[in-house]
Amino acid sequence: MxxxxxxxxxxxxxxxxxxxxxxxxxxxxxxxxxxxxxxxxxxxxxxxxxxxxxTSPLIEISDGVLRAGRAEIPLSQTGHAVAAYDERARVETGTGLDARAFLVIRGWVKPVVRIPIEDPADPVPYWLVSSREANELAAAINGSRRPEHGESAD
Incomplete structure (x- = not known):
């Protein structure tokens, strides 16, 4: 589920x-x-x-994997997700956007979530994903990440 x-x-x-x-x-x-x-x-x-x-993309978190559109990444390879609304979202999708970022954004959904990629072999620095419930998506990503080596699961 x-x-x-x-x-x-x-x-x-x-x-x-x-x-x-x-x-x-x-x-x-x-x-x-x-x-x-x-x-x-x-x-x-x-x-x-x-x-x-x-063509409306699906954003889903299940079984320790984030799926955005046709792409997927294990949550163990992601950093701390941050939601952005209003002006901050405009900066994230405009002047603050890194050309190497993976994007699943739609113009009719203004809030976005920035998800850093922790895999050093991955050339993509972060994913930027549109979400009408950006705070909930960021919380789901952050709450579903598997603890890294040496990190407690408490």
Missing amino acids: PVYRERLWPTPWIYIATLLLVPASILVLAPVSMPAGIITGIVLYGACIGVLSV
Whole structure:
């Protein structure tokens, strides 16, 4: 059973904004065929909704492993995770971003969690993961890490 699980679904306004495909298709195809414009708009909207839903990444912690999208890493190779909200999150995803970082971020989910990678052989310094519940994700990562050699599990 997962310790933490979250799917990064698009916010409702993304679904509403993509509705503009319907009138845009009608506008473009109306001179040719009004029914073709309506059908094309509906099909394009359905395709966009499908793509947005299918490509929404899953963030999960279970069995001592963090999974973010298609990537996974043992929690024993991670450092202390830190949640960032508002201005700090903007810095993390903008000017403070390391180009070598592994990213699972979505523009419609502002809070992020920075997860340092402790493996010296890994060229990635940290993972940056979007989460609507960033404090809970960071706590789940920090609480699920296995103790290192010489560290007590208390």
